[in-house]
Amino acid sequence: MPPVPTSHQPPATTRHQPPALPQAAARAAHEPPALPGAAAAAAGGVPATPHASPADAPVTRGFLARATLITAVLSFAGALLGLVRDQALARMFGAGSATDAFLVAWTVPEFAATLLIEDGLAIALIPAFSMALARRAQGVPGDPVRTLVAGTLPRLALAFAAVAALLAAFAPQVVRVLAPGLPDPALAVDCTRLTATCVLSFGLAGYCSAALRAHRRFLAPAAIYVAYNTGIITCVLVLGTRWGVRAAAAGVAIGGCLMVVAQLPVLWRLLRTRPVAGSTVAGSTGAESGGRPMGVALLAAVLLFALCRQSQVLIERFLGSTLPSGAISHLNYAQKIAQIPMTLSLMLCTVTFPVVARALADGDTERARSRVERDLALAACVMLAGASVVVACAPQIVELLFQRGAFTGQDTAATVRVMRVYALGLLGHTLVGALIRSYFSAGRVTWYPLGAMAVGLAVTGGIGAGAVGPWGVMGIAAANAAGITVTAALLLAGMGPRSIPVRIRHVLAELSRPVGAAAVATPAGVWAAGQTSAPVPSLLAGALTIGAVFLLLGRALGDQGCVTALASLRSVSRRLPHGRSR
Numbered sequence: 001m002p003p004v005p006t007s008h009q010p011p012a013t014t015r016h017q018p019p020a021l022p023q024a025a026a027r028a029a030h031e032p033p034a035l036p037g038a039a040a041a042a043a044g045g046v047p048a049t050p051h052a053s054p055a056d057a058p059v060t061r062g063f064l065a066r067a068t069l070i071t072a073v074l075s076f077a078g079a080l081l082g083l084v085r086d087q088a089l090a091r092m093f094g095a096g097s098a099t100d101a102f103l104v105a106w107t108v109p110e111f112a113a114t115l116l117i118e119d120g121l122a123i124a125l126i127p128a129f130s131m132a133l134a135r136r137a138q139g140v141p142g143d144p145v146r147t148l149v150a151g152t153l154p155r156l157a158l159a160f161a162a163v164a165a166l167l168a169a170f171a172p173q174v175v176r177v178l179a180p181g182l183p184d185p186a187l188a189v190d191c192t193r194l195t196a197t198c199v200l201s202f203g204l205a206g207y208c209s210a211a212l213r214a215h216r217r218f219l220a221p222a223a224i225y226v227a228y229n230t231g232i233i234t235c236v237l238v239l240g241t242r243w244g245v246r247a248a249a250a251g252v253a254i255g256g257c258l259m260v261v262a263q264l265p266v267l268w269r270l271l272r273t274r275p276v277a278g279s280t281v282a283g284s285t286g287a288e289s290g291g292r293p294m295g296v297a298l299l300a301a302v303l304l305f306a307l308c309r310q311s312q313v314l315i316e317r318f319l320g321s322t323l324p325s326g327a328i329s330h331l332n333y334a335q336k337i338a339q340i341p342m343t344l345s346l347m348l349c350t351v352t353f354p355v356v357a358r359a360l361a362d363g364d365t366e367r368a369r370s371r372v373e374r375d376l377a378l379a380a381c382v383m384l385a386g387a388s389v390v391v392a393c394a395p396q397i398v399e400l401l402f403q404r405g406a407f408t409g410q411d412t413a414a415t416v417r418v419m420r421v422y423a424l425g426l427l428g429h430t431l432v433g434a435l436i437r438s439y440f441s442a443g444r445v446t447w448y449p450l451g452a453m454a455v456g457l458a459v460t461g462g463i464g465a466g467a468v469g470p471w472g473v474m475g476i477a478a479a480n481a482a483g484i485t486v487t488a489a490l491l492l493a494g495m496g497p498r499s500i501p502v503r504i505r506h507v508l509a510e511l512s513r514p515v516g517a518a519a520v521a522t523p524a525g526v527w528a529a530g531q532t533s534a535p536v537p538s539l540l541a542g543a544l545t546i547g548a549v550f551l552l553l554g555r556a557l558g559d560q561g562c563v564t565a566l567a568s569l570r571s572v573s574r575r576l577p578h579g580r581s582r
Helices: 020-026 038-043 061-093 097-105 106-120 121-137 146-171 171-178 185-195 199-212 225-241 245-270 296-320 326-338 340-345 347-361 365-392 394-402 410-439 447-470 474-493 504-529 535-557 560-581
Strands: none
Touching: 038 061, 038 535, 061 097, 061 146, 061 225, 061 326, 061 340, 061 347, 061 394, 097 171, 097 185, 097 326, 106 121, 106 185, 106 199, 106 296, 106 340, 121 146, 121 199, 121 296, 121 347, 121 410, 146 171, 146 185, 146 199, 171 185, 171 296, 185 245, 185 410, 199 245, 225 245, 296 326, 296 410, 296 447, 296 474, 326 340, 326 394, 326 474, 340 347, 340 365, 340 410, 347 365, 365 394, 365 410, 365 474, 365 504, 365 535, 365 560, 394 410, 394 535, 410 447, 410 474, 447 474, 447 560, 474 504, 504 535
């Protein structure tokens, strides 16, 4: 299919002149990376030669598979430590008023992570760094990458510090707005003042992550949540008996600093490496287009979208504060478990987002479209398989993870009910996480995603306000699922002139296959898990049954996500022995 002409293409690429890069990429699919540092890029190292950047090398399937594997393994390790963190909180403080107070303060790092690390700052910065790298590859005078850092990092750091100071100063007012019915607001205020420091640390960590991923370094960015949760767990275990739940808030402050420490040395070495003057990439047109630096309007559009999306948590906490003690904790524990499949499914999008942004910077819209469509299929496949396990084996999962100490069987039952309702919105959360990157991958300003998210937020608030009375926390979870699903539908419908022109009917047809597989695999997993009362064998039986049924039915239905996942695993297994022998 010829390239689809859109507004993303720079003037140098015409309707009758397809860019040269797709041919180079096609050749690279059958060859090892052209640069000796390409393999090291996935591991986060600096290339052996200062005269070439792995960010300019053709992207192969093997490289993406290795980078995704590294990101997934370290992200999974961070998620496991997050569960250990939640277990430590549940064991030491239970699901009472003290935990509720900390979780209100936890709103600050939750917002900061979304705005500054995951869906906010990175979505604005990665296209900017990709454009700078494309211009540097064309031999633009000076170093566009260093110029971008010098023009953005000091100002952003000052803004982060100012917001952190304001949050700490106005912590009582923040707590009053977030949870007006909280029984112990003084404790929540103390915790909020400690967690406010993460605005600065998360902002710096997010900046480093975006810069490193644009350079195709994935090891250090993937390790940040390992460092973060390690800091929280250490503080809870060492200081919990003396400081109470304030120890967890102090751990947030220390963990945020560890995020920056984990990445800063790698980025510093990258920025000190001198680029080669006049080096080029075949077919690149980033220099001719002039390049667009990251402007205030673009940053505002991205951050406001992320803020609006994370405001679902505000609605949940606000409505939950009117319910009996422990409701906010049940919501939190259920959401943390339910979102694990979504988080793992978006690992590929995290790796390929810099690839899509660089393709658009080089004027290759067709390659970007094809990559986004494959990512949507694979992300949906991984998420739906995991969601089936979450729904079918929810009692066993919660019992194994949390039911000990002050976390009782009643807490387990309440958390299970909420978690199963949350799972209904996981496909919507996954699609929103994948599609939002497409809207901003060219570094252009668009306000459509903010409007779509605002509509979804209104749906969440309206349903939640009406459902919290008769159904309690179940109504809050159902409102979350409904609102995010509406947003996902609007974002998918808006793809085209505003974003990468994916084939919407083709995407919907691909999504229907894993949905059908999950609909059959989930009840099969419930049946298998119910054959024994012991939690570990029950969980294993349910998960294995779901995996077998989902994979067999997905392949029978022609699900491209299953095909791509199997192909990627085969690629990794073939290349790893070769990489060790070199």
